[in-house]
Amino acid sequence: MNEHIAVVEDDPNIRNIVSAFLKKEGYEVTLLSSAEEGMKLWKDTPPDMWVLDIMLPGMNGYDFCKEIRDYSDVPIIIISAKDEEIDKILGLELGGDDYLTKPFSPRELVARVKRLFKRAQNNISTKDKQDVVQVDELHIHKNDRRILWNGKEQDVTTKEFTMLLLFAENANRAFSREELLVKVWGEDYFGSDRAVDDLVKRIRKKFPELQLETVWGYGYRLRNEEDSK
Template sequence: MLKKLKVLMVDDDWKLRNLLRIYLSKEGFDTVEAAEGHEALLKIQNQSFDLIILDVMMPNMDGWQVCQSIRKTHSVPILMLTALGETKEKVQGLELGADDYLTKPFDPDELIARVHALIRRASTASSNQMENDVLNFPSLSIDRDGRQVMIQDRPLELTQKEFDLFDMLAINSGRVLSREQLIEKIWGFDFEGDARVVDIHVKNIREKLKKGGLHYSPIQTAWGIGYKFNPEVKS
């Protein structure tokens, strides 16, 4: 018997959690509920989840803070729910490591489609790893099998999507990849978010590489097109 996929639902509105439970249970998911951020983080420490649905507006600890805390230790896909329609609010969630967002009120079919898409992408990213495949660059190595980036033998903490993006650029070293190509390969054909998600993730990766002690910037901007990996360019 196949193990059911488990989803953590984090929202202070019990009515919405109940609706989410009904929608997801019909799709065969196991569901776990958390009414606020601290409770969610405790459950994440003690259980393994395939997806987290996270509301933004919650008391005491908002969804952005919860997302940021999760990303320090976990790469599980995060779908954020927000009643805020402004793009800047959605961009903030993506900057903190969210994988997708959905504005309330939402259509149940769209919710389920996004849930399946996120889990499918996470599964594909895991299954596409190449065994014992390590990419080596000056002061930098990428263990594709272990999904680990090292700077002078020190591990660099990247989120799942940050690693996927960095890896995709690295294996295509010297080749310019457009934002559309990167979205298609990493987020999938059905991604309906803002194309700036690529820019946000590149910005985060660059900052982490610099803080990690890398003396050059391997991700170069191809203005008006996208990005390319060039380990020979000094910062």
Template sequence: MTERPHLLIVEDEPAIRTPLQRYLEREGFRVTAVGDAAGARETLPKGAFAMVILDIMLPGEDGLSLARHIRSQGSLPILFLSAKAEDIDRIVGLEMGADDYLTKPFNPRELLARVKAILRRSDHEGHSAPNASLCRFDRFTLDSARQTLSDDEGPIDLTSGEYRLLRVLVERPGRVLSRDQLLDLTKGREAGPFDRSVDNAVMRLRRKLGEDGADLIRTVHGAGYCLAADVERG
């Protein structure tokens, strides 16, 4: 990376937040630190962040809810911090879309190693590539910067909900996502328990993708949906 990666720390305990910020800055990172989810929501649009180090137990909106919001906006890497060390807590955190999960208390060197590993993976997958906003699959191109979809014949009109759903699938090609996961990633806290918008959006998307729509957005019975296509970024 030619520029120092910019990290966002979301941690309500000053005794952890401030030393961690200083440590990572000494290790060559640019670091912004906030104490709650509201501060993170305000800060995220203002900077080109490489990843988020996110405490789960926050005052007000918790880290899991904030992670859903971050995931609904894209694929920014997330490292969860938590005082909860049970396997179920780690599994829930990873299922919410975290790239890694570290329990408190932690060794700063271990956190640094995990941050570097996540950033290496992110670079490899194209998260930080200059033209990563373009994703090509089959005969289609999804432009996340312009929030548009096009094929060989020109632009394809999508609603905002259809675009969000397609972007989530395109960012995770071949991965089966349950209806609940898709609701979390596309609507977050707005989703209700009987929300059928994912199913409706899938049907509309398939129609707009043409005769191959059902093959591209595949139903995995009893599990969910997946994008059954290779994705080229950049």
């Protein structure tokens, strides 16, 4: 099955041009003119990637991006006429994976779409020798990407899984925010380390008893009491 891309853009000319180039590459494309339409699609048949304009009627793209990112790590490419650095940083901090300034080349957009899908696929592939990693009551099944807490399976996003696995495989080791950005988001991530704090906050909300500690002024570590004895 071909990857499904949702394009949320209120300019019909841009929508049609982007759609033509993406379909030529074999992608399934859904065209939407508002974030509200995007919310409905997300609930009914969520796509594999979003191409999202910022200046939209009704809910703006920033708010929609944040809504998606609170529950999913699906790749998001932001397109906007705003070319100030602060706008790019805000879009990436809210969860965008890439940012293109209008006017842009449709071929460049296609290249970035391919790169993000490739990165997502690399994140999913498992190269580790051992299948299960355990820290106290946390059990991570790497090959089928499942997480159990106190024997019950928990729903997690891709980045939550990646960060938990990193901590579990390196229990009691402190990671700086910069290290976590590289290992979880990738070396080409452009944005502040606030994304790390937001992800840790989401993990703590799902696993309130997990000993995921703050190393003040540095970063975070997962405490394993068995290894500490």
